[in-house]
Amino acid sequence: MKAATIHEIKQELQSLPPARLSELCLRLAKFKKDNKELLTFLLFEAADEAAYIAGIKKSIDDEFEGLPKPNLYLTKKSLRKVLRVTAKQIRYTGSPQAEVELLTYFLRKLNTSGIAYRDSPVLVNLYRTQLKKVRGVIDGLHEDLQYDYLRELKGLE
Secondary structure, three states, X not given: OOOOOHHHHHHHHHHOOHHHHHHHHHHHHHXXXXXXXXXXXXXXXXXXXXXXXXXXXXXXXHHHHOOOOOOHHHHHHHHHHHHHHHHHHHHHHOXXXXXXXXXXXXXXXXXXXXXXXXXXXXXXXHHHHHHHHHHHHHHOOOHHHHHHHHHHHHOOO
């Protein structure tokens, strides 16, 4: 089966009655956990993005508290998991400011955690990759925001 284009799907959705549209959304939410999470974000949390970001930061804090710091291998795996979950939640927001804020928070948390990440080439690469990613997103923002975020980023380098 060939998937329809976004344009075709948009046209078809606009022609549907609200009850049928609701049915399709519920069926889509039942199909996959990611769809359900995205729909939950859009319905309940998108209106207050600041609270959503604060919740993500809280979950990052909780994950960092549970890291196995003496074992660098397990720490690496746990950090990747935290980053993977954070990236998924960033995709839900679709906001570059949220992406910059959350990734810089992750990097700041890694710096202050006491983890000897500079001893592991893999963790150093992970850190540099996220730093590069943040810089790329900052380049696409408004000049005033760029200045603020770049000042914040200088402390992480």
